[in-house]
Each structure stands twice: as structure tokens, then as C-alpha cells.
Amino acid sequence: MSSTSLLRDRSLMAVAAVVIVGAIMSILDTTIINVALQDLSRDLDAPIETVQWVATGYMLALAAVIPLTGWASEQFGGKRVWIIAVVLFTLTSALCGAAQNVEQLIALRVLQGVGGGMIMPIGQIMLTQKAGPQRVGRVMSIIAVPMLLAPIFGPTLGGLIVDHLSWRWIFFVNVPVGIIGVALALRVLPASEGHGGMRLDWLGAILSSIGAAALVFGLAETGEKGGFEGPITWAPIVVGLTLIVLFVLHARRTPHALINVGLFRKPGFSSASATTFVLGAAMFGSMILLPLYFQVARGEDATTAGLLLIPQGLGMAFAMPASGALTDRIGGGVPTLAGVAVLIVTSLVLAGVGGDTSYVLLSAVLFVRGLGIGFAMMPSMAAAYATLSPADVPRATTALNVLQRCGGAIGTALLTVALTRALDDRGYSGSVGEHSPVGTVPPQVADGLAGAFGDAFTWAVVITVVSVIPAVVLAVVERRARRARAAGGGPVSPVERATAAAVNEL
Known part of the structure; x- marks a missing residue:
């Protein structure tokens, strides 16, 4: 590796580190607040139905602002927009922590969501453009870490903060992280001038x-x-x-639409996007079931439930670097299919959980499941980016983020409904939260509750199986593209020619 190439890699890693700092803040705040709702209701003297909007308002602002990110990056430049988003997020975090009533907190959380919703997509755009298509797999594996681990560790971190400090520190902890992120961004992120004048x-x-x-x-x-x-x-x-x-x-x-829907005419991009959407539904839905199983059926508190999910996070951490490098070498289709196969098998095992299933066995299954997630999600996203010219990246990132967020919401809703219905069928009527005693759960009750979770995991298997279809299409499209390049001796489409030119300029 030449010194120039090594320097370029160091520069890329520095940008990745800054992007991850922002992503950790914005994504954790979608889950970390859930464990504090009871404390908020008590301290702010508001009913839980009203306090729930502290979480809902942030989530809706996050979803609403994502479609604007591609245009904003092109208009004003990625670095400028990212810094403004982090500053807004950090400032509103401090104000949220100082809120005196629930109305103030809800309004501030909406503003915080506007900043938070911009941070992750803009970071993806900058990192993908700097990496180029030949290294996009490894870049996506880096970006995936906060995105996939936040639903696991968010509630645990929130529980620790609420138990040992107060709910206000859930917001205050963002302030020093945000300041560090902005300082690093000013020094590290590449200058990027917006085109300006884009309607x-x-x-x-x-x-x-x-x-x-x-x-x-x-x-x-x-x-x-x-x-x-x-x-x-x-x-x-x-x-x-x-x-x-x-x-x-x-x-x-x-x-000049906010999302270039013409990109979906490309088989590679459309199949990769469909895979990302369905996998988002399967994985984020399952991530809701796992901590609830430990809390509801096994009587663990939120902190312990989070600690029991660490093996899955470790599996992801082990798999992502390998899956990124493999994707850059052979494409995303084959790694995605391998990851999906692992997810199907481990979901089938989880569908058979009982009220006394060994934690050692569950830890082993979750570790292997983490490996599957690492090999399934990011290769499909990287495959979508690999089909694009640099100019297409901002609006394609918008489309992928919208698909992933909607897929996650659909999967979470479907599996939560499946769990609620299963509990009802087994005589445990009411909301899931009413069946979460902390302490020893009687064996008969534990088996009945675990059976309901098994039924819900069966639906997770079904959703994951659906993702096989677009993953197979993606693998076939990539194989044909490789054969065409081998036969023609180089890029064969206008997009590939533009991508090759961009790589040569890097």
C-alpha cells in the first residue's frame, strides 16, 4: 500500500469516527428515553399518555426530516449541514434536560428530532462519497455499529442513568459528546461546498x-x-x-424530486433496497421481542435484560469488518444470503424458547444471530451504493434511510401485535407492560409467557424468509454484472463508467 493510499485510509477513518460520534447520539435517543417515561410522568406531574409524546414527538420529527437530507447536502454541503444538525441536537438536548414541564419537553424533543434526523443520513452521504464504490462495504460496516447496537444498549444505558442519576442526565450526557463531535468535525470533515440555487x-x-x-x-x-x-x-x-x-x-x-425514484429502475439498486427494507422489518422487530422476553417471561430488570443482549452485539462486532471486506470483493448478494440463512435458523431456535431455557444456550444463539445480522444488513446497503454514481449518493441515501425506518416501524408493529395476540390467546390479556414483574416468575406462568414469545418469533421467521427473495435477485444481478465486466474487460454501463471515473479521481 502506498503512503498516499495509507494517508487516504487514515483520513477516511477519521471521517468515520466523527460520523459515528453523531450517529451514536441521535440513534440512542430513539430508545434510551423509553425507560424514563414513568419518572418523567412523576416528576413533571403529567399522565403517561401525555408523557409518551416525549418519545413519539422525537420519532416523528426524525421521520419527517429524513426526506430533506439529500437536497440539504447538495444545496449547502454535507459538512455544513452535519455541523448545524449536531449543534441543534446538542443545544436542544441541554434545553430538554432543563425543561420545567411536559409541554416544554415535548416541543424541545421535536426540535431535537429535527437535528437528530439529519445527522445519520448526512454522515452516510459524506462517508460514502469519500470512500468511493470500491470501499463502500467496509464503510457501511463501520456506520452500522451505532445503528444496530442502539436498540440493544439504549434501554440498558437509560436504565442505569435513571437509576443512579436522574432522567435529566439522559439529555445532559449528549452535551459534551456533541461539543466533541463539532470540534472534531471542524478539524476533520472534508470541506464540501453546496451547489447552491437548487430549488x-x-x-x-x-x-x-x-x-x-x-x-x-x-x-x-x-x-x-x-x-x-x-x-x-x-x-x-x-x-x-x-x-x-x-x-x-x-x-x-x-x-429534481427529493428522492430520485428512477434509481429503482436499476435491478441492483431495487433488489438491494428491497432486501434492506425487509431485513429492517425482521431485525428491528426482533430487537423489540428479545429484551421483553427477558423482562416479561424471565422476570429480569431492564439493566439485566440489556446485559443479556451483549452476545448479540459482540456477534455483530465480529462479523461486520469481515462482511464489509467480503462485500467489496465479491458484492453484497452472497454475504446477505448467508446472513439471512443464519437469521432464519436462529429465529427458529428462539421460536422454541421456554420459561427456563438456559442463558448459556441463549447467549450462544444470540452471538451466532449477531454474526447473521452483521452479514445480512450492511452488505445489502453497500450493494445499493455500489451501483451509484457519486452524484446519485445524496438522494439515494435519503431513499434508503426512509425505507429502513419504515421497514423497522412495520416490523416492530407486526411483531408487537403478534406478541399481544399470543398473550391474549394464552390468557394474559392486557398490554405487554402489565406482564413484566421483576423477580422470580412461577414456572407455569413463565412457560406460558415464553410460549407467547415463541409464537411471535415464528412471525419473525416468516418475515426473514421473505427477505430471501430480493437477496437472491441481488446475488443474480451481481453475478451477471461480474460476468459482463469479465467479458467486456471493464465497466459496461454509464453508471459503472461514471463510478470508475470517480474511483480514478480519488
Whole structure:
């Protein structure tokens, strides 16, 4: 490796480190707050139904702002937008920690979500453009760490903070991290001038932002209530889907739409995107079930439940570097299929859990499951980026983030509803939270509760099996592309020629 190449790698790793700092803050805040809702209700003297909007408001702002990230990066430059987003997130975090009533806290959490929703996609855009298509697999494996580990460790970290400090420190801890992130960004992130003068697609912004937020809200309410209980659940879903369909129709005939839907005409990008969407549903839905199983069926507290999920995080950490390097070498299709196969097998094992299943066995299964996640999710995203020219990256990143967030919301809602119905069928009526005693659970009750979780994990198996279809298509498309390149001696499409030119310039 030449010194220039080594320097370039060091520069890339420095950018990756800065991006991860921001991503950890924004993604953790989607889950860390959930364990503090009871404390917020008591300290702010507000009903839990109102306090729930502290979490919901952040989630909706996050979903609504993502469609704007591609345009903002092109208009103002990625570095500038990322720093502004982190500053907004850090400032509102400090104000959230100092909030005096629930109304202030909800309003500030919405503003915090605006900043938080920009941080991760803008970071992906900058990192992907700097890495180039030949190293995008390894880059995606780096970016995946906070995205996939946050749902596991967020509740645990939140529980520790609430138990030993107060709910206000859930927000205050973001302040020094944000300051460090901005200081590093000013020094490390590459200067990127926006094109300027790029007209915002206002109609597309309204349709996509409101549509994504409404869909995510409806799905969250469906999961919370265990089904389609009244208009509060199904109406937002209908409105969200309608607006998204209208956006797609609008984007097809708009030259500068927020999301370039023409990218989905490319078999490689569309199959990789579909795989990312379905895997997001399967994995993020399962990540809801696992800590609940330890709490509800086994009587563990939130902190212990989080610690029991560490083996899955370790499996991801081991798998991601290897899966990234393998993806850069042979494409994302084969690693994704291998990861999906592992996820199916481990989901089948989890579908058979009992009330006294050995924690050693569960730890081993979760470690292997983490390996599967590491080989499934990021290669599919990297495969999507590998088909793009550098100019397509910002708006493609927007599309992938919207798909992943909606897929995760759908999977979470489906598996939460499946769990609630399974509990009802076994005589444990009411919400999931009513069946989470901390302490020893009687064996008969534990077996009944564990059986309900097994039923829900069976649905996780079904969702994961569905992801095999686009993953196979992705592998076939990549194989044909490799054969065409081998036969022609080089890039064979305009996109590949543009990608090759970009690589040569790096």
C-alpha cells in the first residue's frame, strides 16, 4: 500500500469516527428515553399518555426530516449541514434536560428530532462519497455499529442513568459528546461546498415528510395498542401510504424530486433496497421481542435484560469488518444470503424458547444471530451504493434511510401485535407492560409467557424468509454484472463508467 493510499485510509477513518460520534447520539435517543417515561410522568406531574409524546414527538420529527437530507447536502454541503444538525441536537438536548414541564419537553424533543434526523443520513452521504464504490462495504460496516447496537444498549444505558442519576442526565450526557463531535468535525470533515440555487421540491417535501411521519406514527400506535384499535391506528397508516404513493407519482415527473425514484429502475439498486427494507422489518422487530422476553417471561430488570443482549452485539462486532471486506470483493448478494440463512435458523431456535431455557444456550444463539445480522444488513446497503454514481449518493441515501425506518416501524408493529395476540390467546390479556414483574416468575406462568414469545418469533421467521427473495435477485444481478465486466474487460454501463471515473479521481 502506498503512503498516499495509507494517508487516504487514515483520513477516511477519521471521517468515520466523527460520523459515528453523531450517529451514536441521535440513534440512542430513539430508545434510551423509553425507560424514563414513568419518572418523567412523576416528576413533571403529567399522565403517561401525555408523557409518551416525549418519545413519539422525537420519532416523528426524525421521520419527517429524513426526506430533506439529500437536497440539504447538495444545496449547502454535507459538512455544513452535519455541523448545524449536531449543534441543534446538542443545544436542544441541554434545553430538554432543563425543561420545567411536559409541554416544554415535548416541543424541545421535536426540535431535537429535527437535528437528530439529519445527522445519520448526512454522515452516510459524506462517508460514502469519500470512500468511493470500491470501499463502500467496509464503510457501511463501520456506520452500522451505532445503528444496530442502539436498540440493544439504549434501554440498558437509560436504565442505569435513571437509576443512579436522574432522567435529566439522559439529555445532559449528549452535551459534551456533541461539543466533541463539532470540534472534531471542524478539524476533520472534508470541506464540501453546496451547489447552491437548487430549488427545493416543496410539494415533494410535504408529501414525503408528512407521509413518512404519519406512517411511522400509525405503525407505532398499532404496536402500542396491540392491533388496529380505532382510527388512531389505521387512519395515520392510510394517510401515510396515500401521501407516499402521491409522492412517487409526483417524483416520476419532477426533474429534481427529493428522492430520485428512477434509481429503482436499476435491478441492483431495487433488489438491494428491497432486501434492506425487509431485513429492517425482521431485525428491528426482533430487537423489540428479545429484551421483553427477558423482562416479561424471565422476570429480569431492564439493566439485566440489556446485559443479556451483549452476545448479540459482540456477534455483530465480529462479523461486520469481515462482511464489509467480503462485500467489496465479491458484492453484497452472497454475504446477505448467508446472513439471512443464519437469521432464519436462529429465529427458529428462539421460536422454541421456554420459561427456563438456559442463558448459556441463549447467549450462544444470540452471538451466532449477531454474526447473521452483521452479514445480512450492511452488505445489502453497500450493494445499493455500489451501483451509484457519486452524484446519485445524496438522494439515494435519503431513499434508503426512509425505507429502513419504515421497514423497522412495520416490523416492530407486526411483531408487537403478534406478541399481544399470543398473550391474549394464552390468557394474559392486557398490554405487554402489565406482564413484566421483576423477580422470580412461577414456572407455569413463565412457560406460558415464553410460549407467547415463541409464537411471535415464528412471525419473525416468516418475515426473514421473505427477505430471501430480493437477496437472491441481488446475488443474480451481481453475478451477471461480474460476468459482463469479465467479458467486456471493464465497466459496461454509464453508471459503472461514471463510478470508475470517480474511483480514478480519488
